[in-house]
Amino acid sequence: MRYQPLPAELYVTNRQRLYELLPPRSLVMLQDFETHFRALMCQADQVYLNSNEHQRATIPTETREHRFTLRCQAEYPLHDYRRLAPLMHDLRCIKQPAELASLNEAVRITSDGFNRLLKFVKPGVHEFEIEAELAHEFIRQRARGFAYTPIIGSGANACVLHYITNHCQCEDGQMLLLDIAANYGNYNADLTRTIPVNGKFTPRQRQVYEAVLRVFKKCCEILRPGVIIREYQEQVGLLMTEELIGLGLLNREEVAKQDPEKPLYKKYFPHGTSHHLGIDVHDVGHTWKPIQPGMVFTVEPGIYIREEGLGVRLENDILIGEHGNTDLMAGIPIEVDEIEALMQR
Ligand SMILES: [Mn+2]
Incomplete structure (x- = not known):
């Protein structure tokens, strides 16, 4: 499975244009997730998972994202799990x-x-x-x-x-x-x-x-x-x-x-x-x-x-x-x- 980055112009357009410009077949649909997820987990050693580490965030309820982290850890306990947040924060700070x-x-x-x-x-x-x-x-x-x-x-x-x-x-x-x-x-x-x-x-x-x-x-x-x-x-x-x-x-x-x-x-x-x-x-x-x-x-x-x-x-x-x-x-x-x-x- 190959993930191709979107052309840069797509990032500056509104959602509507994004759907117009993306050929639908290049999208990995949510319904295919389980298949791709298992295939990827069998190949990967390290897994970076997202978490909301915003300084101002208080998260009183369990999010879908957090449930996914728990699920990964339960189903694949021997993988090396890491925080994606610091990488995302560095990327988000410096504007392209x-x-x-x-x-x-x-x-x-x-x-x-x-x-x-x-x-x-x-x-x-x-x-x-x-x-x-x-x-x-x-x-x-x-x-x-x-x-x-x-x-x-x-x-x-x-x-x-x-x-x-x-x-x-x-x-x-x-x-x-x-x-x-x-x-x-x-x-x-x-x-x-x-x-x-x-x-x-x-x-x-x-x-x-x-x-x-x-x-x-x-x-x-x-x-x-x-x-x-x-x-x-x-x-x-x-x-x-x-x-x-x-x-x-x-x-x-x-x-x-x-x-x-x-x-x-x-x-x-x-x-x-x-x-x-x-x-x-x-x-x-x-x-x-x-x-x-x-x-x-x-x-x-x-x-x-x-x-x-x-x-x-x-x-x-x-x-x-x-x-x-x-x-x-x-x-x-x-x-x-x-x-x-x-x-x-
Ligand atoms: Mn302000």
């Missing part, structure tokens, strides 16, 4: 050109969705109407849909990190946080923008926004090959602390006395800055291994001020390169003046 093509398409569709919102958002519109606009734009462009449940939080809702009810009305004078992206060909984009509902930032909103934007830009420079995510997070913490002092939210004397285990900036920036991105939105990969070219990370600093009903987060997807990073979302408006001009059109 075909994977980047899918990811870029997810980004392009996401960008169209966001630009559509810049014209749509105004005082009185509901968060769920914004979600519906995006769903329309994403699906009409052949995305599989949302990469994750969209977070559309106006005013103080932006301070609720995983706010997904999206049921409130956007009010004049509020900011609106949009953590929204498309999935295309199984690859996920991940975008966050925060825009003024009425199209114009107040001086305070602009001040907080620009603080987050400065941190965002510096993060994109720090995130380079050789860097370890945990150390990067510490550096981002220092940058954020300075910005929070500048905004009058932290006080330098208190920062000097802070418990290093519980830095004060976490009150206003309680989450991580970057995660791997790909087939999973929070993709597999080790946070203690040095960053390598070909990896794709999000960069997503934020400042959430509950007492002011104001939360700002900005997030782009960054491809790590040997000689420099590529911001896959460089074309999506992020500067204050740009956002204001597009919203007032």
Whole structure:
């Protein structure tokens, strides 16, 4: 039995095209599995089996995959069983050109969705109407849909990190946080923008926004090959602390006395800055291994001020390169003046 790799173009297309292009006879059907499985097991010495080793995964029920592992071990107890997960994680971390093509398409569709919102958002519109606009734009462009449940939080809702009810009305004078992206060909984009509902930032909103934007830009420079995510997070913490002092939210004397285990900036920036991105939105990969070219990370600093009903987060997807990073979302408006001009059109 010979397994032929699929031509590269198939990996970037949607499922529908895959069925159109694959000659049906080259597929090994699930009903033939038992025959092939026994034939292969009689020839093999080592068997690599898959397991869900995602850091964020909790698996309370026995999966089909796990039952298969138990079955293999029971039926063929003398084989040498190994973990496939570390190999898969290494493969998934470093993106191949075909994977980047899918990811870029997810980004392009996401960008169209966001630009559509810049014209749509105004005082009185509901968060769920914004979600519906995006769903329309994403699906009409052949995305599989949302990469994750969209977070559309106006005013103080932006301070609720995983706010997904999206049921409130956007009010004049509020900011609106949009953590929204498309999935295309199984690859996920991940975008966050925060825009003024009425199209114009107040001086305070602009001040907080620009603080987050400065941190965002510096993060994109720090995130380079050789860097370890945990150390990067510490550096981002220092940058954020300075910005929070500048905004009058932290006080330098208190920062000097802070418990290093519980830095004060976490009150206003309680989450991580970057995660791997790909087939999973929070993709597999080790946070203690040095960053390598070909990896794709999000960069997503934020400042959430509950007492002011104001939360700002900005997030782009960054491809790590040997000689420099590529911001896959460089074309999506992020500067204050740009956002204001597009919203007032
Ligand atoms: Mn993210």
